[in-house]
Amino acid sequence: MTDEQYEPAPESEAPDAGEQHDDTTGRENWSLARWLGETVLLLGLAFLLATGIKTFVVQPFVIPTGSMQPTVEINDRVFYNKFIYRFEDPESGDIVVFDNPDDPGGTPLTKRVIAVGGQTVEILDGYVYVDGVQIDEPYIDPARRDDRTLGGPIEIPEGYVWLMGDNRAHSGDSRIFGPQPADNVQGKAFVIYWPLDRLGTL
Numbered sequence: 001m002t003d004e005q006y007e008p009a010p011e012s013e014a015p016d017a018g019e020q021h022d023d024t025t026g027r028e029n030w031s032l033a034r035w036l037g038e039t040v041l042l043l044g045l046a047f048l049l050a051t052g053i054k055t056f057v058v059q060p061f062v063i064p065t066g067s068m069q070p071t072v073e074i075n076d077r078v079f080y081n082k083f084i085y086r087f088e089d090p091e092s093g094d095i096v097v098f099d100n101p102d103d104p105g106g107t108p109l110t111k112r113v114i115a116v117g118g119q120t121v122e123i124l125d126g127y128v129y130v131d132g133v134q135i136d137e138p139y140i141d142p143a144r145r146d147d148r149t150l151g152g153p154i155e156i157p158e159g160y161v162w163l164m165g166d167n168r169a170h171s172g173d174s175r176i177f178g179p180q181p182a183d184n185v186q187g188k189a190f191v192i193y194w195p196l197d198r199l200g201t202l
Helices: 017-056
Strands: 058-062 077-081 095-098 109-116 120-124 127-130 150-155 160-164 185-194
Touching: 058 185, 095 160, 109 120, 109 127
Parallel strands: none
Antiparallel strands: 058 077, 077 185, 095 109, 095 185, 109 160, 120 127, 120 150
């Protein structure tokens, strides 16, 4: 065999340093892109979850007036349950958030349910009678009770509620705007979460 006929097998070429660097950089870019994608996805899911909870389950609310003093004070932060009245009707004693009858698209109001559809309400010298029986109201500060007498008894229509503030002397409520549709009740306030020194259930 002559030298011309013999051709040595080509030696395998080792990847140079530049190719190794490019491969490592590619993996790093892919890891960063994946991390960013997962982060965006998690943030999106958290946002949707928070929005869903706020829309359908629980929502924070800032007390706008002093009509419920001393039970809740102006600017107290409360949570109210938005789904409970899908399964049951408002009951006497519930503290509720409801549409402002004087400004339906404005800031809601907070009052206490005193009577419901089918019951009668009468107010004599500031004391409330439901179905002819004076109700016990330990949440009323005697200094905040007024001596108003309401012509009555007034029968609450089915599907309506009679609402009053605990600060009777300074509350615009059903004594002024009458019974309200239960459908206008947005939810039941159940806890004060701020300020911390007033933290507690309602």
